[in-house]
Amino acid sequence: MSFRSLSFIGSLAALTVAAAVLSAPSAEAASRDKRFFDSVSGIWKGPGEIVAGKYKGTKFTCNLTGISSSGETGLKLDGTCRVGVFSQPMSAVITQVGNTYQGKFLDGADGKGLDIVSGTVSGNKVVMGINRAKLNGAMVARVQNETAMNITISVKVEDRMIPVIGLSLNREMDADASASLKK
Incomplete structure (x- = not known):
């Protein structure tokens, strides 16, 4: 596996936490969006696989x-993704701009990363549009509960969306945070 593919994997994996926080804005939705961003803030860890x-x-x-x-309303994301002994730093910034969200992972589609081009939320499921050069795709994140999230990243091939990456994240919690969620 090349470092370039690790960078691409990492870019897509970094989308996972961000995917859980994008939704369509309005006066009511903006408040809901902000609460949602706040609720998914934290440390997330987990395995993934290219499928x-x-x-x-x-x-x-x-x-x-x-x-x-x-x-x-927005999110800042930092961390790493690792394949074997190779580790790739991850970063993202997502912000509300007008009636939509814009964002970049790593240095965006003009560099080695990806652009976020759209996002919507329905219940516990978020769908985010992603783009890099001729690559268009979507990421679907399903928040299972306050400590678990599953993500599928798909790319568009002709008229079909083909799943390429699956990821399961768990929120890392200390004893105080865990006790407060149970209240």
Whole structure:
């Protein structure tokens, strides 16, 4: 596996936490969106696997920290994703701009990363549009509960969406945070 493919895997994996926090804005939705960003902030860790393509079967792990923006609706993400002994730093910034969200993972589609081009939420499921050059796709994140999230990243091939990456994240919690969620 090349370092370039690790960078791509990491970019897609970094989308996982961010995917859980994007939704369509309105006056009511903006407040709901901000609460949602706040609720998924924290440390998320877990395994993933490439399920299609040249690197099918490759397993990786990610350690990501999401921090909701204090004054605006958005998310800052930092962490790493690892394949074997190779580790790739991950970063993302997602902000509300007008009636939509914009964002970049790593240095965006113009560099070695990805652009976020759209996002919607319905209940516990978020769908985010992603783009890099001629690659268009979507990420679907399902928040299972306050400590678990599953993500599928798919790319568009002709008229079909083909799943390429699956990831399961768990929130790392200390005893105080765990006790407060049970209240």
